[in-house]
Amino acid sequence: MNVRFRCVLSTVESDSHLWNLVYLQKLLEENGASVHNLGPCTPVESVADAIRADRPDLLVVSSVNGHGFHGAQVLLSGLRERGLEVPCAIGGKLTTAVSDDDRVRRELLDLGYTDVFLGDDAIARFRGFLRFGLAQGFSAWRADPALITPWDSANSVTRKVS
Numbered sequence: 001m002n003v004r005f006r007c008v009l010s011t012v013e014s015d016s017h018l019w020n021l022v023y024l025q026k027l028l029e030e031n032g033a034s035v036h037n038l039g040p041c042t043p044v045e046s047v048a049d050a051i052r053a054d055r056p057d058l059l060v061v062s063s064v065n066g067h068g069f070h071g072a073q074v075l076l077s078g079l080r081e082r083g084l085e086v087p088c089a090i091g092g093k094l095t096t097a098v099s100d101d102d103r104v105r106r107e108l109l110d111l112g113y114t115d116v117f118l119g120d121d122a123i124a125r126f127r128g129f130l131r132f133g134l135a136q137g138f139s140a141w142r143a144d145p146a147l148i149t150p151w152d153s154a155n156s157v158t159r160k161v162s
């Protein structure tokens with residue numbers, strides 16, 4: 001295989017799901033990546049060690065157990081505390097409610113994730129991200145702005161039930 005970029009693939013510490021990681025490893029390899037798959041329940045320290053050792057072009061984080069939003073915040077803050085900066089894409093099912101997706105995407109983009117891939121079109125959008133990254137570098141990617149859903153907006157009205 002012609003390796004065109006280096007990738008570290010991880011999940012968050014709470015998440016024991018495996019096949020999402022296998023799927024993403026294969027997808028990334030098909031798109032020219034050499035992949036260091038850290039496997040399930042990845043501690044922040046292991047991700048940090050892999051980034052120091054591999055100097056990847058991209059960190060991909062996948063979580064599906066519903067606790068990924070919290071784990072994603074812990075992971076990125078932990079990497080920052082260790083002085084590690086790398087383009088980082090995350091996706092899967094990061095909470096237990098699809099109605100949280102826009103808010104979660106917005107908060108993780110604000111935190112510094114390069115992009116957040118949730119919902120039915122996640123893989124299609126991720127393929128576009130990989131094509132762009134190969135051509136121009138992952139740090140040049142500008143994510144589409146996150147939507148603000150009516151129920152998350154500052155103007156949303158909570159009606160009192162009497």
Ligand code: B12
Nearest residue numbers: 015016017018019020062065066090091092093096117126
């Ligand atoms: C197998 C399985 C398990 C196995 C995992 C075994 C193993 N070693 O992998 C076991 C039994 C251990 C398990 C445990 C739990 N599970 Co489970 N599990 C599943 C199940 C049935 C299949 C997951 C799977 O392998 N899918 C195949 C892969 C290829 O697909 P995928 O994970 O959906 O990933 C796709 C997308 O999400 C996306 N994607 C994922 N990551 C990323 C990242 C990026 C960057 C991108 C672009 C895309 C992307 O791409 C993938 C391909 O389309 C799903 C239900 C389902 N049918 O999906 C529940 C499911 C994921 N589990 C669930 C839950 C709640 C749990 C538990 C919390 C249950 C419990 N109360 O104990 C625990 C959590 C354990 C833990 N610590 O993490 C929920 C999560 C709910 C949520 N997020 O809203 C699900 C969705 C079931 C449900 N409908 O409620 N589980």
